[in-house]
Amino acid sequence: SNTNMLRYDLKFIALGIREHSNIIPKNIFEIGSRDGHDAFHLAKTFGLTENDCYVFEPNPEAADFIMKTYPGFHLFNNAVSDVAGNLEFTIEAENIGASSLRERTEPKKDTKTVQVECVRMDEVIESLDIKTIDVAKIDVEGVTLQVLQSFGKHLDKLQSIQLEMEHKECWKGQSLYPEIKTWLEANGYVEILFCLMRGIQSDSFWLKKDRMII
Numbered sequence: 001s002n003t004n005m006l007r008y009d010l011k012f013i014a015l016g017i018r019e020h021s022n023i024i025p026k027n028i029f030e031i032g033s034r035d036g037h038d039a040f041h042l043a044k045t046f047g048l049t050e051n052d053c054y055v056f057e058p059n060p061e062a063a064d065f066i067m068k069t070y071p072g073f074h075l076f077n078n079a080v081s082d083v084a085g086n087l088e089f090t091i092e093a094e095n096i097g098a099s100s101l102r103e104r105t106e107p108k109k110d111t112k113t114v115q116v117e118c119v120r121m122d123e124v125i126e127s128l129d130i131k132t133i134d135v136a137k138i139d140v141e142g143v144t145l146q147v148l149q150s151f152g153k154h155l156d157k158l159q160s161i162q163l164e165m166e167h168k169e170c171w172k173g174q175s176l177y178p179e180i181k182t183w184l185e186a187n188g189y190v191e192i193l194f195c196l197m198r199g200i201q202s203d204s205f206w207l208k209k210d211r212m213i214i
Contacts, residue, residue, distance in 0.1 A: 036066035122152035142171030
């Protein structure tokens with residue numbers, strides 16, 4: 001549940017925005033959602049409505065659940081990556097939250113593959129005329145760097161970013177934490193909060209330099 005003490009990602013966003021930034025959130029972007037609950041929780045945290053949430057979920061069944069549960073969301077039944085177009089997406093039966101555009105290094109037994117439409121975030125931002133993204137939560141199982149790169153020239157619209165990253169390869173060909181950290185720092189972001197989980201994945205919260213308060 002969202003009140004679980006282990007949900008560092010949601011705690012980090014609330015703490016990072018309130019204690020470490022000058023951001024007053026007006027919108028939430030969740031890329032890789034599973035069920036929409038986190039976006040809804042964050043909207044409540046910052047006094048926003050479903051209509052302030054932009055949610056991206058490629059799994060068709062998961063997106064259908066989100067649409068029924070949170071009809072006010074701006075919902076996109078899309079994957080996000082640095083290349084637009086149709087791609088194969090592997091859905092894991094026992095943990096749909098671990099579904100990915102990439103193949104696992106150690107494949108799971110009970111999986112199915114579907115074709116999903118992939119979008120780049122710079123194209124989404126331009127088509128929706130988004131001026132700023134105040135809170136972005138990105139949990140995309142092995143394509144974190146590609147999602148960030150897909151913002152292109154609009155990366156600077158991202159004011160804060162919550163990321164789940166891997167510290168050892170779980171998906172074939174993925175970028176790991178050190179490479180993504182270097183890329184983010186080179187692009188003007190500062191890591192504010194960090195927690196390593198089980199030595200394999202981490203949650204981290206990042207702010208654009210000019211949004212930090214000391």
